[in-house]
Amino acid sequence: MMDLKLSGKTALVLGASRGLGLASAIELGREGANVMIASSNGGHHAHALAQLREAGVTNAHAITVDVRRPDDASHALADTVAQFGSLDILVNNAGGPPFGSFDTFDDAAWQEAFELSFLSIARFTRLALPHLRRSGEGRVINIVSFSVRHAMQGSILSTSMRLGVVGLAKLLSREANGNGITVNNVAPGLILTDRIRESSLKQKLADGRSEQQGLAELAAEVPLRRLGRPEELGALVAFLASPRASYINGATIQVDGGLGTGIL
Ligand SMILES: NC(=O)c1ccc[n+]([C@@H]2O[C@H](COP(=O)([O-])OP(=O)(O)OC[C@H]3O[C@@H](n4cnc5c(N)ncnc54)[C@H](OP(=O)(O)O)[C@@H]3O)[C@@H](O)[C@H]2O)c1
Secondary structure, eight states: OOOOOOTTOEEEEESOSSHHHHHHHHHHHHTTOEEEEEESOGGGHHHHHHHHHHTTOOSEEEEEOOTTOHHHHHHHHHHHHHHHSOOOEEEEOOOOOOOBOGGGOOHHHHHHHHIIIIIHHHHHHHHHHHHHHHHSSOEEEEEOOGGGSSOOTTBHHHHHHHHHHHHHHHHHHTTOTTSSOEEEEEEEOSBOSHHHIIIIIHHHHHTTOOHHHHHHHHHHTSTTSSOBOHHHHHHHHHHHHSGGGTTOOSOEEEESTTOOOOOO
16 A cells, blocks of 8 residues: 555645545545645535545645635635644645637636636745745645647637646746755546536537536547546645655646647
């Protein structure tokens, strides 16, 4: 059995009331980390904490955080350290920008995408760094999208911001300066969450497919012939967060069943 040695570590997982964020929090917690989950709608937290408990994670708390708001970022970090005494792992995540073609997005849409999917990550990471340096084994893990290596139609807002995050992570990973911090990105493909239900699947339903047909058609696009399960991404997040992944730095790793067609 591989012991990820996360006991005593503390993780702040953003966008974690459901979907990939919650799955990451569950895997981190199951491996022994203290987990602070954060999301913008506090009404979702009781259910999320219940799912964590069901999975055997008891060392979890929740805070209401809109990742776009600077004050929320400072409070989230302060509350996490006040609750658990340290911060070792930051998982940057939130819902993504809307899908559509270039000419449907005005300046306001670009600004919103920038604040949600890029600026929030730059800000949280900057504010977390002093804590991560103290950790000695600090981790920054950004959840981006397989579209950073695969031209996905309609994802222009998302892809533009995610490529900025990949650039940020790569440059930041080179500033680690021997303090043990690693910075990596995890790139999901088609992993069945509310976001996929509300985007790719919704499009199939609008085209007249039943839910079952829509899901089957999406699965057929994936070389493994199935959609991903959130815990399959959470497992990679937990591994990257662990001391076992201490020499993986500046990487972008896909969890997409082979969906992305990019060779690199
Ligand atoms: N699922 C996939 O296969 C897939 C593929 C490619 C990329 N991605 C990207 O991966 C990320 C996670 O995807 P997902 O499928 O888990 O999405 P999801 O099911 O829509 O979940 C999004 C999570 O983020 C929280 N959130 C939304 N806006 C927020 C904000 N402003 N501040 C803080 N939390 C916020 C939501 O909780 P509240 O409503 O409580 O705030 C929720 O917990 C997204 O960026 C998505 O674009 C996912």
